[in-house]
Amino acid sequence: MRNVRLVLLIVLFPAMAWSQTHAEDQSSPSERPEQSPAAQSSLAPAPPSDDGAASASDQSPNQDKKQDQSQPQQTKRMLWVVPNFAAVSANTQLPPLSTRDKFVLAWHDSFDYSSFVWTGVIAAQSLGLDSDPELGGGIAGYGRYYWRAFVDQVSGTYFTEAIIPALTREDPRYYTMGHGGFFRRTGYALSRVVLTKTDSGSTTFNWSEVGGNALEAGLSTAYYPPQERDFSQTAINWATQIESAALNNIAKEFWPDVRRKLFHRK
Numbered sequence: 001m002r003n004v005r006l007v008l009l010i011v012l013f014p015a016m017a018w019s020q021t022h023a024e025d026q027s028s029p030s031e032r033p034e035q036s037p038a039a040q041s042s043l044a045p046a047p048p049s050d051d052g053a054a055s056a057s058d059q060s061p062n063q064d065k066k067q068d069q070s071q072p073q074q075t076k077r078m079l080w081v082v083p084n085f086a087a088v089s090a091n092t093q094l095p096p097l098s099t100r101d102k103f104v105l106a107w108h109d110s111f112d113y114s115s116f117v118w119t120g121v122i123a124a125q126s127l128g129l130d131s132d133p134e135l136g137g138g139i140a141g142y143g144r145y146y147w148r149a150f151v152d153q154v155s156g157t158y159f160t161e162a163i164i165p166a167l168t169r170e171d172p173r174y175y176t177m178g179h180g181g182f183f184r185r186t187g188y189a190l191s192r193v194v195l196t197k198t199d200s201g202s203t204t205f206n207w208s209e210v211g212g213n214a215l216e217a218g219l220s221t222a223y224y225p226p227q228e229r230d231f232s233q234t235a236i237n238w239a240t241q242i243e244s245a246a247l248n249n250i251a252k253e254f255w256p257d258v259r260r261k262l263f264h265r266k
Contacts, residue, residue, distance in 0.1 A: 071178050072256035083112045085253045086161065090178020096199035097173070099166040105173075106162035110154045119150045134225035155219050156241060159212035168207045171197040174252045189249040193242060213241035215225060 020164040074087040086107050088094055097105070109115075123145040127137065135144040161172040175197060177188045196206040221229040 028218065053104065072260040074176060074252070074256055075259065077256060078251065078255050078259075081114055083109055083114060084255065085109060086173045087255070088173050088175045089256065090176040092175075094173070096201075097165075097171060100150055102165050102172060103158075103162040106158045109161060110157045119146060119153060122149045122240075123125060133223055134227065148220075149221065152216065154221055156213060156216040159215045160208050160245075161212075164208040164212040164215075168204075169199045170206070170208045171199055173197075174249060176253055176256065178253075178256070185253055186250060189253040190246050192249050193246050209245055210242070213245070214238050216241060 071090045074084060074089045076084055080082050086105060123142055126132070126145045126149065127142050130137075132145070135141050135148075164170070165172045174192060177185050179185075180188075192206070193209055194205055194206050196208060198204050217234045220237060221234060
């Protein structure tokens with residue numbers, strides 16, 4: 001799913017910069033609220049929905065959460081298609097996720113309908129470029145590319161959103177900054193690759209993202225051809241996943257602004 005968001009980022013990047021600059025011209029520093037700390041109660045992740053702001057009723061019927069509705073809100077999807085289930089609106093109080101909640105979140109991100117479609121696109125591209133000649137061509141070759149790409153996506157999601165966060169007690173969600181200049185917010189989004197919130201609300205090294213992607217890269221050596229199993233190829237795979245995570249964060253950070261400015265949605 002990160003490849004989908006990468007395409008989304010490339011398409012919407014000019015709009016991100018424009019919307020942020022336009023918003024700064026119309027606001028003053030005193031109007032920019034700070035983020036609130038996380039509350040200490042359980043939360044069940046929201047089931048997928050096509051669009052709309054992530055309200056308390058969307059995510060959990062008993063959720064204790066506060067939002068500043070003056071800020072543009074995150075939605076369950078970007079452009080009504082790309083899953084955005086792990087994004088949290090700016091200035092929002094959220095209780096921590098339980099271990100079960102983290103696995104439910106990973107399930108939604110892994111098996112959303114768009115995951116199957118995008119995996120098909122990636123598999124077709126790899127087949128067309130003959131990325132792994134050992135996998136062959138034709139329908140049989142396409143099938144080999146497809147299931148490997150799908151396992152890559154699912155394992156990466158579960159490692160970064162469920163398994164490692166459960167062990168390290170980290171929060172796999174992205175907490176939108178929502179205020180400040182374009183470069184400040186971009187820097188914040190990039191920093192979330194190596195920094196994240198814990199379940200208790202403090203900040204820690206992002207073992208979920210860094211370590212989880214390393215585990216995904218290592219696991220892929222078990223089902224790719226021998227020529228793709230050396231250390232250098234595994235390192236490239238890991239670096240690619242980290243780069244994708246960084247671009248994904250930028251897309252999440254500015255999506256509420258793009259949605260408000262381009263589609264006139266509050």
